[in-house]
Each structure stands twice: as C-alpha cells, then as structure tokens.
Amino acid sequence: MGAVNFEFxxxxxxxxxxxxxxxxxxxxxxxxxxxxxxALERLGVECCVTLEHDIISAADxxxxxxxxxxxxxxQHLHKHNLVDVIKNVKQPLLGICLGMQILxxxxxxxxxxxxxxxxxxxxxxxYSKELIVPHMGWNNLIVKSDNDEDKSLLxxxxxxxxxxxxxxxxxxxxxxxxxxxxxTVAFCNYGVDFTAIVRCNNFYGMQFHPEKSGNVGTxxxxxxxEIISSNKSQ
Amino acid sequence: MKAKLPWMKFLTQRLMFKYxxxxxxxxxLDVRDGQVVKGVQFRNHEVVGEIIDLAKFYSDSxxxxxxxxxxxxxxxxxxxxxxxxxxxxxxxxxxxxxxxxIRTIEQAEDVLANGADxxxxxxxxxxxxxxxxxxxxxxxxxxxxxxxxxFAHGSKIDGGDGNKSVxxxxxxxxxxxxxxxxSRFTPDWAKEVENRGAGEIVLNCMNQDGVRSGYDIGxxxxxxxxxxxxxxxxxxxxxxxxxELLFKNTRVTGALAASxxxxxxxxxxxxxxxxxxxxxxxxxxxxxRYLV
Numbered sequence: 179m180g181a182v183n184f185e186f187x188x189x190x191x192x193x194x195x196x197x198x199x200x201x202x203x204x205x206x207x208x209x210x211x212x213x214x215x216x217a218l219e220r221l222g223v224e225c226c227v228t229l230e231h232d233i234i235s236a237a238d239x240x241x242x243x244x245x246x247x248x249x250x251x252x253q254h255l256h257k258h259n260l261v262d263v264i265k266n267v268k269q270p271l272l273g274i275c276l277g278m279q280i281l282x283x284x285x286x287x288x289x290x291x292x293x294x295x296x297x298x299x300x301x302x303x304x305y306s307k308e309l310i311v312p313h314m315g316w317n318n319l320i321v322k323s324d325n326d327e328d329k330s331l332l333x334x335x336x337x338x339x340x341x342x343x344x345x346x347x348x349x350x351x352x353x354x355x356x357x358x359x360x361x362t363v364a365f366c367n368y369g370v371d372f373t374a375i376v377r378c379n380n381f382y383g384m385q386f387h388p389e390k391s392g393n394v395g396t397x398x399x400x401x402x403x404e405i406i407s408s409n410k411s412q
Numbered sequence: 413m414k415a416k417l418p419w420m421k422f423l424t425q426r427l428m429f430k431y432x433x434x435x436x437x438x439x440x441l442d443v444r445d446g447q448v449v450k451g452v453q454f455r456n457h458e459v460v461g462e463i464i465d466l467a468k469f470y471s472d473s474x475x476x477x478x479x480x481x482x483x484x485x486x487x488x489x490x491x492x493x494x495x496x497x498x499x500x501x502x503x504x505x506x507x508x509x510x511x512x513x514i515r516t517i518e519q520a521e522d523v524l525a526n527g528a529d530x531x532x533x534x535x536x537x538x539x540x541x542x543x544x545x546x547x548x549x550x551x552x553x554x555x556x557x558x559x560x561x562x563f564a565h566g567s568k569i570d571g572g573d574g575n576k577s578v579x580x581x582x583x584x585x586x587x588x589x590x591x592x593x594x595s596r597f598t599p600d601w602a603k604e605v606e607n608r609g610a611g612e613i614v615l616n617c618m619n620q621d622g623v624r625s626g627y628d629i630g631x632x633x634x635x636x637x638x639x640x641x642x643x644x645x646x647x648x649x650x651x652x653x654x655x656e657l658l659f660k661n662t663r664v665t666g667a668l669a670a671s672x673x674x675x676x677x678x679x680x681x682x683x684x685x686x687x688x689x690x691x692x693x694x695x696x697x698x699x700x701r702y703l704v
Contacts (some may be wrong), residue, residue: 212527316434316695347695
C-alpha cells in the first residue's frame with residue numbers, strides 16, 4: 179500500500195503551520211486510505227494515516243474511514259485502545275461509510291457495540307426482489323430540516339451542507355444503514371429512508387464516500403475542513 | 413395560517429424530485445502497455461490515448477464510474493503494474509475498477525491499496541471459482557466484480573431465448589489466439605458468481621462488442637433478472653437510444669461502453685440529458701442538473 183506516514187510532513191514553513199489544517203486519518207483496518215488522503219491533500223490539508231494516540235489528539239480534525247465489516251473494525255479499534263480516545267476527542271471527527279456506522283451505539287453487522295457517540299442502531303437492508311443489496315451507486319441527498327418552510331432547505335441545515343443543492347447525488351456502497359433519527363442531517367431513500375449525513379456534537383458521519391462523489395463530495399469534504407479551521411481558530 | 417405542516421413540505425419534495433438510485437454510465441478503458449486501446453470484437457487493437465488524460469476527461473465529463481481493463485495481463489499470465497493505478501487515484505474523484513490478471517489475494521490487495529475501489533476478475537475466476545469467495549471475505553463483496561465474457565450461439569436463429577445453452581462463457585478473451593470456450597453457460601455461471609459472494613457482474617456480450625449495433629437486451633434481461641446483485645451491461649452501444657432501450661427493458665444498473673465514448677460518437681453529458689428527458693434516472697455532475 180502507499181506510504182504510511184506516522185508524522186505530519188513538514189511541507190510548509192513553520193510560521194504558516196498554524197493556518198494549515200492537519201487531519202489524522204485513523205488506520206481503521208481497511209485498505210483504501212489513498213483516495214481519502216489525496217482528496218484531502220487536494221484541498222490543501224495535511225494528513226497522516228495513523229494509530230498513534232498522540233498524533234490523533236494533536237490533530238485539528240480526525241477522519242475515521244472504513245471498509246470491511248463492523249465487527250472487524252471494532253475489534254481493530256479495541257486492540258489499539260482507540261475506542262476511548264475517539265469517544266473523548268473534542269476536535270471535529272468525520273466517519274465515512276463504515277466509519278460512520280461504528281460511531282453509533284450498536285451494529286447488526288456482527289452484532290457488536292459501536293463507539294457509541296451517536297444514538298441509534300445500524301440495521302441491514304431487508305432483502306426483497308426489488309432491492310439489490312448492496313446499495314451501490316449514485317443516489318440523492320435529502321435534507322432533513324425542522325425549520326420554517328420559506329427558508330432554503332439547505333441554508334437552514336448544518337454547515338456541512340453549505341453550498342449544496344437539493345438534487346445532488348453522492349456515491350454509496352453499503353449493505354447496512356442507520357435509520358433516520360434526531361442526529362440525521364440529510365438522508366437518502368433506498369427502500370427505506372436512512373441516514374446519509376449525521377451530526378452529533380463534534381461527531382460527523384457520512385454513509386456515502388465523499389472522496390468518490392465527484393465535485394459534490396469534494397465540496398462536502400471542503401465544508402468539513404472549513405468546520406475544522408473555524409473550530410481551530412476559536 | 414401558521415406554517416405549513418412538515419409533512420406537506422416533505423411531500424412536495426418527494427413530488428418535485430424522484431429520489432432513487434441512478435443508472436450508471438461507465439466508460440471502459442482497455443489498457444495495453446500503459447495506453448488506452450480499443451479493438452473490434454476483442455481483436456485489432458488501436459491506441460486511443462494516454463490513461464490519465466482519458467481518466468480525467470471522462471471523470472470531468474460526467475462518467476459515474478470508470479473501468480480499466482489490462483487486456484494483455486490475463487492471457488499473458490502477469491499482473492498489472494501498479495503505478496498507473498496510483499496515478500489514476502490521485503487524479504480523479506469518482507470510483508474506478510481495475511481488471512486484468514488479478515489471481516491472488518495479494519495482487520488484489522496491491523491494486524486496492526493503490527487506490528482502486530473495485531477489482532474485477534474474469535479468467536482467474538473461471539480457473540479457481542473459490543477465488544471469488546476468498547476475495548469477498550477479505551475485502552467485502554462491494555469491491556469484487558466478476559466479468560463474464562458471454563457468446564450467444566445462434567440465439568436468434570434457434571429462437572433460443574430462455575434456452576440457457578445459447579449463452580456460452582469464454583475465457584482469456586484478451587488475446588484472440590488464447591481465447592477458449594469453457595464448458596460453462598452464462599446463466600449458471602452468473603448465479604454461481606453471485607452465490608460465491610461477488611458484488612457485481614459485468615456482462616460482456618461478445619457478439620456485440622465494438623460493432624455498435626445495440627446492447628443484447630434479451631441476454632442482459634435474462635442475467636440481470638436472475639441475480640440480485642448489480643449487473644452492468646457491456647458490448648454494443650452505438651447511439652443514445654441503445655442506452656435508453658437497455659435501461660427501459662432490463663434490470664441492469666449500469667451500461668459500459670468504450671468506442672462510442674473514445675471516438676466521441678456519444679458525449680456523456682449529452683447522453684445523460686437525453687436519458688433524463690426519456691425518464692431514465694441519471695446523475696448530473698457539477699452545475700448541469702435536470703429537474704423533473
């Protein structure tokens with residue numbers, strides 16, 4: 179696999195360091211960190227793939243990617259004592275795909291307890307002749323908004339959705355889903371409504387792959403980086 | 413009147429836009445010696461262009477996914493070199509699949525770690541069907557694609573639709589001299605591939621390959637309705653109506669094509685605009701959007 183850096187590369191002069199957003203990508207067992215790290219690097223973010231507690235707590239933002247199954251991923255995090263570290267982070271954290279699902283209390287995939295920073299239980303899509311599982315491909319984001327009707331659907335929602343449009347498609351690949359609940363920011367429909375973007379305090383999650391979702395995905399990652407830098411400057 | 417009820421807004425949203433999985437348009441880039449090539453009926457390859465240039469071009473013009481087939485790899489019994497995969501991953505932000513000569517878990521891991529989202533196996537799956545199971549267990553079904561090169565034998569003449577013996581699976585199609593006919597029939601093999609844990613099937617209808625006379629609707633519908641994993645149709649696209657017919661008459665979730673895109677007979681954004689006006693759900697990237 180590509181080079182795994184255990185320290186942030188010093189690609190910029192020291193005095194500019196404070197303006198650079200540094201994201202620690204937690205090495206969560208799956209193989210494909212390259213696409214997410216290159217996507218972030220294109221946005222001018224420094225990132226490193228790591229399991230080190232110090233690097234994770236020193237980073238401005240944290241990314242929890244995930245490919246594989248929930249049982250294996252949780253086992254991997256427990257093995258490296260990362261569950262409590264993740265639970266206690268104060269920086270913005272983004273879980274992608276499986277990385278989002280393990281932020282929930284529980285997953286039906288392997289019947290394991292998740293990290294538990296987002297309330298809810300991850301379920302499997304019910305088999306039916308009409309529904310091809312896994313849910314793979316491009317599908318719409320639908321924004322959940324509790325605000326008044328005359329506001330633009332997107333402006334009234336979370337910062338993470340800044341600049342997006344109602345018809346934007348993103349790229350999904352998954353067989354399990356998190357039902358819509360209070361933490362849901364945007365959802366999607368595939369037989370049932372399920373959570374596409376979730377937010378609970380500083381914990382964000384995306385069921386789809388923003389790094390593979392073309393310009394829309396890039397915008398979403400950019401919004402996350404924006405959230406990190408505004409959090410950093412506070 | 414106080415604010416509208418929340419469900420009314422919800423309903424309006426639902427009526428205004430159709431929310432559903434989009435049909436995927438997938439340009440296929442046959443790679444040989446570091447360049448993109450295209451042959452007619454798997455023969456007479458001509459150079460189309462450089463890999464990265466074409467990958468970027470298609471990703472910018474609205475392709476939903478890309479497939480890279482190293483067409484020499486499997487029949488020469490060597491694996492694809494990995495640098496170009498890494499370069500693609502660095503340059504595009506849509507999913508892509510790499511095929512060609514992946515015959516072990518280690519080779520698959522190498523391809524995925526270099527940034528590919530999916531791996532596609534064809535001839536090696538026929539040699540060792542258990543490879544599908546091993547790959548699916550190790551990396552998850554979602555990234556294991558099985559390509560099936562299917563040849564229709566006298567389907568029209570024999571009136572053989574529904575008669576499974578008319579669709580034969582071929583092997584080592586990357587090199588015409590090494591191509592062999594297997595003892596397998598396409599419907600049986602498709603079902604086995606699904607049961608072994610593949611996440612997607614690319615059905616190459618060999619009779620149609622490169623001749624631009626339309627997709628093999630009968631065969632695509634037969635295979636796609638038999639399995640419960642996504643089926644991508646390949647071979648035969650010649651005009652935008654071919655895509656429309658395919659999506660309206662079969663359950664396939666994506667259409668793969670090469671020459672019509674490489675020769676710019678069809679532009680992807682024009683194809684999608686056409687499909688959208690015909691009621692086929694497609695994705696629009698960037699500022700181009702179609703509102704129902």
